[in-house]
Amino acid sequence: MRPRLEAIFDAIPPDAGAVADIGYDLGNLLxxxxxxxxxxxxxxxxxxxxxRERFLDTHAAVVAEAGPRLTLRTGDGLTALSPGDVEGVAIAGIGAHNIAAMLRAAPEVVAALDWLVLCPPRFDGVIRPALYELGFHPSDERLVRDRGHTYEVIVARPGPEPTTDPVARAFGPRLFERRDPALVGYLEELAASFAGAYDHALADYRPGSRKAALGAKLRSLPDALARARAFTDG
Ligand SMILES: C[S@@+](CC[C@H](N)C(=O)[O-])C[C@H]1O[C@@H](n2cnc3c(N)ncnc32)[C@H](O)[C@@H]1O
Incomplete structure (x- = not known):
């Protein structure tokens, strides 16, 4: 598997008894x-x-070997699950707004989860706020490079986020806590990729717009970057 999926696989607790992969597509994680x-x-x-048919055809040997350990459902996000079906879910490669909407659409299922592993495809301003709102916090966060892009892999567990620092809460409390050496490069990469938006004073990310949450996060990116540089330099 490529580094991104390998990091998602590694983030799934090794003692998990039952796991759902939401949006399994070709089924590599399955x-x-x-x-x-x-x-x-x-x-x-x-x-x-x-x-479902494509997976069953392509992976007939794995499916036969797995027997009742595998269930495939056609459905929309976590609404395809019942509370307690699984201990945790992996949701990767699905946009952050859609992930947040999926979580909000199935509150009983989410409330019964011990953990979630989330890996949205792009930098966003909505995943962590949605987790906080739903009573979860990031228990681990990793940055993984794959094909020239940096992905955030977030493991979330029930309970309030202990950090009150708004910058760490937005960008990754565990990344800041661990002084993750990859953080400074990631934030520099983001500052460069949003340079055009900063040149226009983040006009497309104004409060009240669909990109408002991302805009708020981008406004605190210089602060996050200065702090990541300080702990990397120091
Ligand atoms: C880009 S693929 C990612 C596949 C895989 N999870 C990965 O990370 O490599 C996104 C997949 O999520 C599926 N998907 C999107 N929204 C979904 C939803 N609400 N419920 C279930 N699957 C969904 C899409 O059909 C697509 O196959």
Whole structure:
């Protein structure tokens, strides 16, 4: 698997008994879980109607070996699960706004989860606020480079976020706490990629717009970067 999916796989607690992969697409994470974690039960959820047949055809041997350890459901996000079906969910490669909407659409399912592993495809301003709102906090956060892009992999668990520092809460409290050496490069990369938006005073990210949450986070990016540089230099 590529580094991004490998990091997502590694973030799934090794003692997990039942896991759902929401938006499994080609099913690479399902295959890894079934073949490398030999006791875990896996539920795959996909909104694409053809995904189930494609997976069953492509991975017939894995499916046969997995037997009842594998369940594939066609459905929309966490609404395809019932509370307690699984201990945790992985949601990767789905936009942050959609992930946040999915979590809010299934509050009973979310309230019964022990953990979530989230890896949105792009930098965003909504994932952590949604976790805080739903009574979760990041228990671990990692940055992973894959094909020239940096991905955030967030493990969330129930309970309030202990950090009150707004910058750390927005950018990754565990990344700041651990003084993650990859943080400064990531933040520099973001500052460069949003340079055009800063040149226009973040006009497309004004309060009240769909990108308002991202705008608020981008406004505190210089502060986050200065702090990450300080702990890298010091
Ligand atoms: C870019 S793929 C990512 C696949 C895989 N999770 C990964 O990270 O490599 C996103 C997948 O999520 C599925 N998806 C998007 N919204 C969904 C939803 N509400 N419920 C279930 N699947 C969804 C899409 O159909 C697509 O297959």
């Amino acid at each position: 295959v890894a879980l079934l073949s490398r974690r030999r006791t875990v039960n896996v539920v795959g959820v996909e909104v694409q109607p053809g995904a």
